[in-house]
Amino acid sequence: MEKPKTTVRILEKISKANDVIAEENRSEFLARGFAVINLLGSPGCGKTTLIAATAARLRGRPIAVVEGDVAGSVDAEFLAGQGLPAIQINTGGGCHLDAGMIREAMRALAPADGSVVFIENVGNLICTAGYDLGEQIRVLALSTPEGDDKPHKYPGIFVGAEVLLITKSDVASYVGFDAQALRRRALSLNPGLVIFEVSAVKGDGMDAWCDWLAARVGEKKSCE
Amino acid sequence: MHEVSVAEAILDIAHRAASGHPGARIARVNVTVGALAHIDDEALRFAFDVLKEGTASSGAALEIERERLQGRCSACGVSFEAESPENACPACGSFEVFWSGDGGSRVVSIDVDDEVS
Numbered sequence: 001m002e003k004p005k006t007t008v009r010i011l012e013k014i015s016k017a018n019d020v021i022a023e024e025n026r027s028e029f030l031a032r033g034f035a036v037i038n039l040l041g042s043p044g045c046g047k048t049t050l051i052a053a054t055a056a057r058l059r060g061r062p063i064a065v066v067e068g069d070v071a072g073s074v075d076a077e078f079l080a081g082q083g084l085p086a087i088q089i090n091t092g093g094g095c096h097l098d099a100g101m102i103r104e105a106m107r108a109l110a111p112a113d114g115s116v117v118f119i120e121n122v123g124n125l126i127c128t129a130g131y132d133l134g135e136q137i138r139v140l141a142l143s144t145p146e147g148d149d150k151p152h153k154y155p156g157i158f159v160g161a162e163v164l165l166i167t168k169s170d171v172a173s174y175v176g177f178d179a180q181a182l183r184r185r186a187l188s189l190n191p192g193l194v195i196f197e198v199s200a201v202k203g204d205g206m207d208a209w210c211d212w213l214a215a216r217v218g219e220k221k222s223c224e
Numbered sequence: 225m226h227e228v229s230v231a232e233a234i235l236d237i238a239h240r241a242a243s244g245h246p247g248a249r250i251a252r253v254n255v256t257v258g259a260l261a262h263i264d265d266e267a268l269r270f271a272f273d274v275l276k277e278g279t280a281s282s283g284a285a286l287e288i289e290r291e292r293l294q295g296r297c298s299a300c301g302v303s304f305e306a307e308s309p310e311n312a313c314p315a316c317g318s319f320e321v322f323w324s325g326d327g328g329s330r331v332v333s334i335d336v337d338d339e340v341s
Contacts, residue, residue, distance in 0.1 A: 004338045005251060010241045014233050014255065014329045095226055126262045127226035155309045156260040159323050188319040189309050191298035 018131055021099035025106070025134025033114040035061075035217035038133050040157060041141035043123030046167040046200055048075045050141060051118045052082050053200035057210040061217075064111035066119045068097040075120065085109060096127040099134055116217055125150070129157040137216060143168040144177035151185035158189045163196070165209060170199040230263055230329075231271035235281055237331040242280055248336040250284040256332055259293035259325030260309070284334075291328035295321040 013019060029036050041047050048067075055063045065086040067075040076088035087109040089101050102119065111117055119135060121128045140161035142150055145168060151158045158164070164186055166179060179197055186193055194212065198205035238253045253272075257263050265288050272286045292305040299318035309323050 005335045006245070006248070006338055007333050007335050008241050008245065009333045010237060010331045011333075012237050012331050014230055014237070014331060017233055017236065094229075098229075130226065130261060152310060154262075155323070156262050159260055159309070159325075188321065189323060191320040191322060 015130065015132070018099050021103055022132040022134040025099055025103055026136070028106075029117075029134060029136070032111075034111065034117050035115075035137070036117045036119065036133075036135045037137045037139055037213075038119045038121060038135035039139050039141060040121050040125075040128045040161070041123065041167075042125055042143070042146055045123070045141045045143040045146060047120045047123070047141055048078060049200045050165065050167060050198070051120060052079060052084070053203070053206055054210055054213065055082070055084055055118075057206060058116060058214060062112040062115045064109055064115050064117050066097075066102065066105045066109060066117065068101070068120055068122045070094070070122060085111065091122055095122055095124050096131050097121050097133060098131050102133045125154040125157050129154075129160050137162055137213075139163040139165060141165045141167050142182070144172040144179075145175045147175075148178045148182035148185070151182070151189050155189050158186050158193070161190065161193060163194045163212075166195065166197040168199060168201075169197040169204055170202045172197075227263060227267040228271045228275070231268055231275050234272065234286075234331055235275055235279060238284070238334050239280055241331075241334055242336060245336050245338075248338060250281045250334050251337050252285045252287055252335040253281065254287045254289070254332045254334070256289045256291050256328055256330050258291050258328035260323065261325070261329045263329065289332075291325060293323055293325040295323050297321050 039047050051065055063084055065079050065084050067086055067088045070093055071090055073088040076086040079086040087105050089105050138161050140157055183195055196205055196209040198209050234255060238250055242250050269286055276282050276284060295306050296303045297313035297318055298320040300316040302315040304314050312319050313321055
């Protein structure tokens with residue numbers, strides 16, 4: 001005879017444990033006057049170079065960086081060499097940062113009140129999209145050599161982003177990248193997406209992106 | 225590759241719910257997975273089966289239901305369900321659609337075998 005079964009209704013989000021910490025982070029960030037940016041993108045799309053070039057153009061507020069990588073500390077060392085306070089998180093094989101990692105890293109980094117904090121997530125277009133870190137702005141970087149077809153292949157990350165930065169715009173013509181096609185595909189997934197084409201190395205488009213960012217994080221003076 | 229973290233979270237939620245039923249064994253864990261969550265069913269089952277060993281869920285099956293994608297057309301405002309984010313608005317044909325489907329991943333319920341004494 002089959003044993004009697006009872007169904008226990010739960011209806012709890014699988015991400016709840018992370019979401020609770022993310023909300024605590026967000027409140028803490030707000031209280032400290034931080035503007036926190038979660039930067040997502042593939043390995044090698046230019047996230048670290050972009051952070052350094054953006055930081056160099058932002059005026060008037062302290063800047064700090066949380067670096068996420070599977071292993072190593074080359075990114076944090078590079079940014080420290082640029083004069084930016086930076087802390088490295090090693091996920092040891094984990095494919096994304098979570099809110100608990102950010103809570104610990106921010107305590108150790110201890111940015112000055114009012115800082116603009118960049119979180120460079122682990123290079124990945126899949127898992128990083130599913131974890132709220134408590135950030136105010138989610139920015140996706142996609143480099144031109146990766147191709148203009150990525151929105152169709154990784155829709156989740158495009159749907160969840162507020163800003164899309166098309167990086168390495170200076171090499172677009174060499175790699176057959178069609179920026180209009182990418183814009184059309186990305187906007188069909190997320191009509192509210194704010195899109196900039198930038199080259200952090202050459203400086204193209206960086207002023208437009210930095211002006212937008214400065215306004216978004218409540219700077220009085222725009223970056224130059 | 226985040227299915228291991230997802231399976232861990234599912235088991236934590238299931239075990240917390242089962243703690244109100246002492247002595248009961250979890251026979252089945254019922255979850256829904258959001259359409260844009262990028263969770264692979266096979267990888268999730270594999271992780272669940274490895275992690276459940278030695279827990280109150282060791283005999284549990286994982287039942288996965290896929291949520292459909294929710295769209296809201298940016299042109300005409302109609303809300304609709306779709307298979308893929310490449311689908312157009314069924315009312316006006318626009319491809320500019322606000323999608324949601326990553327927030328739907330939930331542990332819906334657990335089925336427990338009541339202790340027969």
